[in-house]
Structures are given as C-alpha cells and as structure tokens.
Amino acid sequence: MKLRKLTDCRIDECPTVYLSDRGTVVFQGNTVTSGLRLGPGEQAVELPLEVVRQALPELSGGN
Incomplete structure (x- = not known):
C-alpha cells in the first residue's frame, strides 16, 4: 500500500491522516x-481536531 500524507506532520511519530x-x-x-x-x-x-481540519480539504478535493 502506498500512502500520501495529507496533514502537516513533519516526522513519522505524530498524529496525521x-x-x-x-x-x-x-x-x-x-x-x-x-x-x-x-x-x-x-x-x-x-x-x-486540527489534524482532521487539515485533511478535509484534501479529501473533499477528490484526490
């Protein structure tokens, strides 16, 4: 599985989507x-909640 990070986490050990x-x-x-x-x-x-807010524009853009 390939993953594309949608939120601002700069390291691999923080909450992200x-x-x-x-x-x-x-x-x-x-x-x-x-x-x-x-x-x-x-x-x-x-x-x-801020992580979810960051991800929503990417998800609603149909990417």
Missing part, C-alpha cells in the same frame, strides 16, 4: 483503549 492508493483513509494517532466496543482486528485512534 494519509490517503492510500486503494482509495482509503489511514489515521495515525493515539490508541483509544476505553469506552468502545471494537470488532476483531479493529483499533481506534484519537486525532486532534
């Missing part, structure tokens, strides 16, 4: 471990 070559969105963030019921193989991550 990627667009894959498969037409999916990949989120990198802090793991959420409570308050959710996740299915097999699922994980939840938490992203700062």
Whole structure:
C-alpha cells in the first residue's frame, strides 16, 4: 500500500491522516483503549481536531 500524507506532520511519530492508493483513509494517532466496543482486528485512534481540519480539504478535493 502506498500512502500520501495529507496533514502537516513533519516526522513519522505524530498524529496525521494519509490517503492510500486503494482509495482509503489511514489515521495515525493515539490508541483509544476505553469506552468502545471494537470488532476483531479493529483499533481506534484519537486525532486532534486540527489534524482532521487539515485533511478535509484534501479529501473533499477528490484526490
């Protein structure tokens, strides 16, 4: 899978959003471990609202 970074993270260890070559969105963030019921193989991550705001223009542009 090839990923294109959509947000401003300059290093690989910060919350960010990627667009894959498969037409999916990949989120990198802090793991959420409570308050959710996740299915097999699922994980939840938490992203700062500003990271989501940065990604939205790229995603809505149809890229």
